[in-house]
Amino acid sequence: MGFTVTIPEGSSFTLHNIPFGVISTDANPEPHCATAIGDYALDLPLYFHYRASDDKYFVPLDCDTLHAIFNQPSLNTFAALPSTTRTAIRAHLIEALRDSEVPESCLISLPEARMHLPMQIGGYSDFFCSLEHCQNLLTGLDQCSPMTGGVVAPNFYHAPSVYNGRVSSVIPSPAPVRRPKGVMYDTGKGSGNPVYGPSQKLDFELEMGYFVSTPIAHGETMSIADAREHIFGFVLLNDWSSRDIQAFEMNPLGPFHSKGFGTSISPWVVTLDALEPFACEPKHDHSATEFEHLKWKEREVGTFDVELTAALVRDQKRYEVTKSNLRWLYWSPYQQLAHHASAGCGLGAGDLLGSGTISGEREGELGCLFEATQGGEKPIQFEDGASLGYLEDHDEVVLEGWCGKGEDRIGFGECRGVLLPASK
C-alpha cells in the first residue's frame, strides 16, 4: 500500500529514533512539522491528512487534530501534549513506517528539506555542570580576570550552576555564525587597555540542549520525580563563545555578548522515549550530599549514555577535535531541570536548556578550544601539520552525537556551522 523506506547502515534516523523537526520545501514553503527516517523527512501534516480518510481513531487523537497540531511552524503544541499521547503518536509512526503504510508522496529527500528551529523558544538557559570543564576553564580564565581565584566556586557542588542565554541568537544547523565585535582587553598588543573590535578568541562549546514539554506555571515548582514529563527531547548544541569578550565582561554579571552572538542546535529533537533504552548511571556520584529537591531516586538510570564528538572542517579537510559523553556531567539534566524550576521562574513548552559544555578528564576529551589549547597558548597539532588554536574565519564546526551500536543505534544527526568574518 505505501512505500518501504530503506534505512542505510549507520543512519541516525532508524525506526528506533523518530525524532521531530520543522521543515519547509519548495513545494510547501510554509514551515511545518516532520519526522526523519533514513534519508527522508516524513511530512507529518500531509501524512495525517492522508490517513484521515482510512482509519481515523487509531491514535489518542483523531487525524484531523493531528494534522492541525503538526501543520504549524513549531513543535510547541505537540510537545505540550501529555507524554502518554506523544508516546502513542510516536509508536504509531514507527508501526506505519515498519508496515509500509506511508505513501511515497509524504516522504521528502532530506537534502531537499530546509530545516528550521524546531520550537518557538520562550526562554533559553545554559548550565555550567561539567566539573572537569569548570576546573579547566576557571584556571585558564584566571589569567585575564580577577573573578575566579582559580578555584571551583563552592556553589558548583551544591546545585547546578546556570545563567540566562539569549533566545534571539539560537539558530538551526547548518546556519552560519558571524564573528562578533565587542569590548575586550587588548592583550594582543600588550597594553591591556579595553578596545572595541572583532573578537580574536573565537571558540565552540560541545553541549547538548533539551526542550521543555509540559509547562510549569510562573510561581510553581516541579518535583524531580516529574522531570520526565516535562522534557520533550534532546538536540546537539554548540555554544559559540568569544573568550576575549568573556574575560572583559564576566565580572560580576556573567556571560552576555561573549555567548549571545550565536548558539547552534541540531534541528531534529530526539525524544525521551527514544533515549530511554540508553538511560545509565551518571559518572559522578554525589547523591549522599544532594539537597532533597535534587535527588533522583533511581541512580542507575539517572542520565543517558550519549557519545559526542566535535570536528573542524578547514580548507575542505576534516579534523577530529574532541569526544565526550552526556553521562560525564556532574549534574544530570533531570537535576538541572528540577533546580531551574525550584524558584518559581516558570517554564514554557519550547524553552531550551543547554547542558553546559561537557568535558572529560583526558586530552582529546575537552569540550572547547579554550581547554584543549590551554587558553590558546598550545594549539592542537594534527597529523597533516595543521594547527588549531582559536577558530579562523570560514572554519566549520561539526558536532555529532549518538547512542548505542549496530541495529540499536540512534543518532542526533549533525550540528554544523561556519564562522563568517566580522561585519565591516
Add this chain to the structure above:
Amino acid sequence: MGFTVTIPEGSSFTLHNIPFGVISTDANPEPHCATAIGDYALDLPLYFHYRASDDKYFVPLDCDTLHAIFNQPSLNTFAALPSTTRTAIRAHLIEALRDSEVPESCLISLPEARMHLPMQIGGYSDFFCSLEHCQNLLTGLDQCSPMTGGVVAPNFYHAPSVYNGRVSSVIPSPAPVRRPKGVMYDTGKGSGNPVYGPSQKLDFELEMGYFVSTPIAHGETMSIADAREHIFGFVLLNDWSSRDIQAFEMNPLGPFHSKGFGTSISPWVVTLDALEPFACEPKHDHSATEFEHLKWKEREVGTFDVELTAALVRDQKRYEVTKSNLRWLYWSPYQQLAHHASAGCGLGAGDLLGSGTISGEREGELGCLFEATQGGEKPIQFEDGASLGYLEDHDEVVLEGWCGKGEDRIGFGECRGVLLPASK
C-alpha cells in the same frame, strides 16, 4: 459629536502622554490594545472600527488596518511600524481626544480595565548602570561573596554592564509576586552551610524598562544615532531580588534565581514622543573616554528627566522609601541599546531592556533595600515607629514615575506588587 474627557488635576495620563497598553474587560475579555486618558482607557480597535465609516484616510494607515493592528493581545505589530507612522497615529489620537471626537462607548473606566503585559516579550535583558548603586551593592555583597573584592569592576566604566533576565517572570502591575525558595548560605543560624528554603532577604529594585520597536536582525549591529528609531517607550520596572540566593549563585555566572522569580512592570508604555520634551543632560559626563559606538552626539538631550519614587504599603499604611531620577544613570538608555546591539545578538520588537537600579548619592536616594539598609543591617526607621529591613510577606511595593510639573506633567502610573508567602 463625541465625549469630552475631563482630565483630573495631577493625572498621569494627560493629552501630552497617550501611552499604550493592553486591556481586557468583562464586555470584551480578549486582550486588545488601548491608550489611557485621565481616568479612562480608550479601546483602540473599537475606536478605529467606529472611525472607519466616517473619514478613512486621515492617518498614514486606513482605519481597517489600524483596527487590525490594535485588535491584538500585544503592541508588537504597532511598535514595529516606522516611528513616523507611530508618531502620526499618536498625534491623531491627541487631536481626536482634544476635539471630542471619541464616542463615549469606546471609553472604559480604568478600574474596569484588566491590565495585561503590553508586549509579547522575546528577550529581557537587565543592565547594571548606576555607578552609585554599583558602589553600594558591591561593598555590601562583599560580606557574603568573594567575587567582588569590594571595588567597582573596571569594565563598568568602559561599556554598559548587562545580563540576560528571565522572560517568563515578567508580570504586569498589580500582579503579586511569590517569595522564592532557593539555595543560600545559612547566615541566619551562623553555620554558613548551604540550605534550601524560602529566601529571607527579599528586596525590590527601582528601575525603568524600555521596549524595542523596530527590530535589529541577528548578526547586525545598530548605530547609536539610530537608537531613537528602535525604542518604543518606557515603563517602570521593579526587579524583585533575593539577596541571599544572589550571594550564593552570583559567582561566576551572575544572577539567575535571585532575579528570575518575578519582575513587575507598569502596564502603560510611555512613548519616546511623549518623553522628548523632557530630554536632558545625563548627570555623569564621561564622553571624553567613550568608545565611538557609544558616543551620543547631543549630550544636552542624552537622556530623560524622569522622577522616580518607591513606597511601601504595610498594614494599609504607606511609607515613602526612596526617590531617584533616570538621568542619574552612568550609561543612558541610548548607550545601553547601542551596546546591547553591538555584538550582533539581534533584538526583536517587544524585547524588554531594564535600565538597572537607579540610585543617587544620598540617603533617601538609594534604589533598593540592600543599599538603604546596608545589607539589612540598619533597617529604615519611619516616623510612626515602623521599621523596614527586608520585605515581609504581604508587603506591597509601589513604584511611581513622572516628568514635568503642572499642565505639562506626564506620568507612568503605578507599578505595584504584593509579596506572597513562599509556597509550602
